[in-house]
Amino acid sequence: MKIHKALLAVVLGSFLAAGLAFAADAKKDAAAPAAKVAGCCAKAAKDSKACGHACCVTSAKESKNCEKCGGAGAIEAKK
Ligand SMILES: [Zn+2]
Ligand SMILES: [Zn+2]
DSSP: OHHHHHHHHHHHHHHHHHHHHHHHHHHHHHHSOOOBOOHHHHHHHHTTOOOOOHHHHHHHHTTBOOTTTTOBSBOOOOO
């Protein structure tokens, strides 16, 4: 019986760990909403340029995607 109890504890422990990992992932997703680059800015980035729109420049200074032009969230850090 002792062995069975130990086995059960290991199984329950791994389930708990998996559950915690899932919870952490969900928390991370909630904290960082999907970032979306505005169409005009994505076009400019393709040409290795910064978008010239005044609204986009202002947003970029705050490390945000321009919401006026259809963007959302924070600008992704360059990797
Ligand atoms: Zn733009
Ligand atoms: Zn804009």
